[in-house]
Amino acid sequence: xxxxxxxxxxxxxxxxxxxxxxxxxxxxxxxxxxxxxxxxxxxxxxxxxxxxxxxxxxx
Numbered sequence: 001x002x003x004x005x006x007x008x009x010x011x012x013x014x015x016x017x018x019x020x021x022x023x024x025x026x027x028x029x030x031x032x033x034x035x036x037x038x039x040x041x042x043x044x045x046x047x048x049x050x051x052x053x054x055x056x057x058x059x
Contacts, residue, residue: 017029036043 013029014033017026020026
């Protein structure tokens, strides 16, 4: 199975965009994050659900 490369949109890219003060960069990162959410949903919530299922399977 082939998957697209993961583009880290979390803290690092967003923090750097904010710190830069570059409006176009901030908009670019925001658009990328919105695209990521639209394509993959709330990864943080899904990760928590996955961890619950892992814990169930391990017990």
